[in-house]
Amino acid sequence: MPDFSFTRQERLKSRTLLSRLFKEGHSFVAYPIRVAWLELPASETFAPVQVVVSAPKRHFKTAVARNLLKRRIREAYRLHKHELYEKLAGRRVALMLMYLGKEELPFAEIEAGVLKMIRKWPEQSAEKQNEPS
RNA sequence: AACACGCACCGCUCUGCCGCCUUUCGGGGAGGAAAGUCCGGACAACGCAGAGCGCCGCACCACCUAACGGGUGGGGCCUGUUUCGGGCAACCGGGGCGGGUACAGAAAGGGUCACAGAAAAUUACCGCCUUCGUUUUGGCGGAGGUAAGGGUGAAAAUGUGCGGUAAGAGCGCACAGCCUCCCGGCGCAAUCCGGGACGCGGACAAACCUUGCGGGUUGAAAUGCCAUGUACACCUCGUCUUGCCCGGUUCGCCGGGCGACGCCUGCUGCUCGCGGGCGACACGAGGGGGGUAGGCAGCGCAAACGCCGGUCGGCGACGAUCGGCGUCAGAUAAAUGGCAGAGCCUCCCGGGCAACCGGGAGCGACAGAAUCCGGCUUACAGGUGCGUGUUUUUU
RNA sequence: UGGCCCGUGGUGUAACGGUAGCACAGCAGAUUUUGGUUCUGUUUGUCAGGGUUCGAAUCCUUGCGGGCCAA
Numbered sequence: 126m127p128d129f130s131f132t133r134q135e136r137l138k139s140r141t142l143l144s145r146l147f148k149e150g151h152s153f154v155a156y157p158i159r160v161a162w163l164e165l166p167a168s169e170t171f172a173p174v175q176v177v178v179s180a181p182k183r184h185f186k187t188a189v190a191r192n193l194l195k196r197r198i199r200e201a202y203r204l205h206k207h208e209l210y211e212k213l214a215g216r217r218v219a220l221m222l223m224y225l226g227k228e229e230l231p232f233a234e235i236e237a238g239v240l241k242m243i244r245k246w247p248e249q250s251a252e253k254q255n256e257p258s
Numbered sequence: 259a260a261c262a263c264g265c266a267c268c269g270c271u272c273u274g275c276c277g278c279c280u281u282u283c284g285g286g287g288a289g290g291a292a293a294g295u296c297c298g299g300a301c302a303a304c305g306c307a308g309a310g311c312g313c314c315g316c317a318c319c320a321c322c323u324a325a326c327g328g329g330u331g332g333g334g335c336c337u338g339u340u341u342c343g344g345g346c347a348a349c350c351g352g353g354g355c356g357g358g359u360a361c362a363g364a365a366a367g368g369g370u371c372a373c374a375g376a377a378a379a380u381u382a383c384c385g386c387c388u389u390c391g392u393u394u395u396g397g398c399g400g401a402g403g404u405a406a407g408g409g410u411g412a413a414a415a416u417g418u419g420c421g422g423u424a425a426g427a428g429c430g431c432a433c434a435g436c437c438u439c440c441c442g443g444c445g446c447a448a449u450c451c452g453g454g455a456c457g458c459g460g461a462c463a464a465a466c467c468u469u470g471c472g473g474g475u476u477g478a479a480a481u482g483c484c485a486u487g488u489a490c491a492c493c494u495c496g497u498c499u500u501g502c503c504c505g506g507u508u509c510g511c512c513g514g515g516c517g518a519c520g521c522c523u524g525c526u527g528c529u530c531g532c533g534g535g536c537g538a539c540a541c542g543a544g545g546g547g548g549g550u551a552g553g554c555a556g557c558g559c560a561a562a563c564g565c566c567g568g569u570c571g572g573c574g575a576c577g578a579u580c581g582g583c584g585u586c587a588g589a590u591a592a593a594u595g596g597c598a599g600a601g602c603c604u605c606c607c608g609g610g611c612a613a614c615c616g617g618g619a620g621c622g623a624c625a626g627a628a629u630c631c632g633g634c635u636u637a638c639a640g641g642u643g644c645g646u647g648u649u650u651u652u653u
Numbered sequence: 654u655g656g657c658c659c660g661u662g663g664u665g666u667a668a669c670g671g672u673a674g675c676a677c678a679g680c681a682g683a684u685u686u687u688g689g690u691u692c693u694g695u696u697u698g699u700c701a702g703g704g705u706u707c708g709a710a711u712c713c714u715u716g717c718g719g720g721c722c723a724a
Contacts, residue, residue, distance in 0.1 A: 129276055138591065141551065177591060188293095188626055193595095196278095200596045203277065231621060232596065294716085295655095360705095360713085372671040372708090412707030464705050464713045465670090477655065479724040551724095628654075636716065 131203040137177040137219055146219050155242035157226035157235065158198065165217045173210050173217060176202060180224040194224050197232050201239040209243050 137143065150163035178198045180191040202222065222239075 131277065133279090136591080139551085143591075179591075187624095189624095192626065195591095196595055200277080204596085229621080296715085370670090462670105462706075477723105479654070634715105 135172045137175040158238045159223040159225045161221040163219045176220040178222045201236040
């Protein structure tokens with residue numbers, strides 16, 4: 126039975142880390158989600174991945190709609206994060222999941238987006254791994 | 259029964275699995291609007307000798323409330339409808355049932371009132387009247403009086419009648435209307451009713467203003483503490499005085515106190531006024547720059563509040579009291595969710611006299627706490643109760 | 654969270670409470686072989702609702718939208 130919990134240590138809260146993620150991070154799209162990530166040294170974090178989710182006010186004017194989408198993304202991530210952990214093989218990452226769609230999509234489609242993100246991950250991190258540090 | 263309106267209330271439920279926040283480890287975990295941020299308070303920091311000016315808000319009366327621009331009751335004004343009375347009619351007056359109302363002062367002062375109109379507030383264009391001059395008896399010109407009549411306009415100098423007059427005029431009188439004041443009566447009061455006196459004054463204060471009342475400023479990114487970290491680096495401005503007293507003295511002066519002068523600064527809008535600091539190689543004030551972007555308290559447990567029921571007072575908002583129950587979210591890139599199933603609701607289709615049955619559709623309205631309360635405003639699928647009105651059916 | 658400010662054609666901007674202008678753009682026509690330039694004509698607007706007023710872009714109020722400032 127994989128660990129489905131989602132504790133406070135797994136959330137990205139530091140404002141400094143967030144601005145570094147925006148400035149230095151890599152990104153790709155796994156519709157309906159835009160993914161931004163940044164590899165971190167192990168000393169800076171406790172959890173393998175610190176994640177933050179976001180839904181833009183531009184397309185969803187009420188707080189209710191934004192909260193709902195963020196909850197669905199977070200839920201999909203919670204249920205499949207162990208698959209991402211396997212791909213990472215011990216490295217630490219700061220991760221941002223931004224909702225990209227223009228209307229509210231049901232949970233099943235958002236879950237598919239998260240799975241796509243995990244599928245697309247190895248190529249990106251393999252490249253990174255081959256680079257001499 | 260259906261529909262419409264008004265008021266009040268509710269505003270999906272349950273089970274399983276996987277999760278989240280909080281916790282005293284038992285448990286607890288979004289709303290009627292949590293929203294808009296339109297008002298009022300609590301709370302906090304700073305300020306507070308005093309006076310004047312300014313600024314902002316409120317504005318019929320009484321009451322409720324911690325307070326309010328909120329609420330309740332009452333009054334005035336405007337308005338719809340109906341009925342009764344008067345009238346040829348237009349319309350006027352009384353009553354019933356509603357609806358609206360930011361409703362102090364225009365008789366303190368200035369200001370504005372487009373176009374039209376003679377005139378928009380000490381009004382003479384036409385007209386009317388008196389008189390003078392001139393002339394060809396019509397007429398023309400001058401001086402003056404006059405607001406009864408006249409087109410206009412949103413608004414025209416209170417209306418009708420009689421008297422009066424050269425013609426007229428509230429110029430006088432009668433009745434009516436309005437304003438201010440006084441007296442009497444119901445009422446706490448606004449106000450209403452009756453009587454009397456002075457008077458006749460267009461509108462606009464949701465433009466300036468006046469009067470009365472209230473308001474210190476800033477707001478949880480307030481504020482206090484801990485940790486981390488950095489730069490008395492930079493710029494601008496000011497100050498190099500002076501009288502008296504005391505002490506010391508190498509007789510040059512030095513130190514201290516009080517005052518004057520100058521500068522800076524505070525009294526968070528300004529002035530007076532009052533206070534604080536400094537006066538020389540350092541000090542003061544201001545600007546600007548750098549660092550931190552973490553945590554704790556504030557933060558929801560109290561002589562308090564809420565809910566339910568009863569009693570009492572009040573027309574009512576509400577208050578007093580008794581009993582029972584409860585402690586009711588505290589996150590911080592920000593918890594309160596996801597999936598599955600069942601029920602409920604609404605709509606559509608089919609069947610049935612009907613209750614209802616079967617199938618399908620609806621990510622099930624508006625919407626997410628951010629210091630906390632009391633209001634206001636705005637959004638809202640559907641449902642429940644009460645009241646009123648209309649229509650149909652039955653008795 | 655708290656406070657402050659602003660909404661006028663497609664764009665930028667005017668208008669003591671009294672007929673909503675101006676410039677550019679758009680459209681049509683003229684000039685030109687054509688296009689441009691130039692000239693003439695013309696369409697489109699006071700963010701929305703309510704109130705005060707004879708009359709509202711202007712005053713008041715409620716909502717909507719946008720912007721700014723604060724450890």
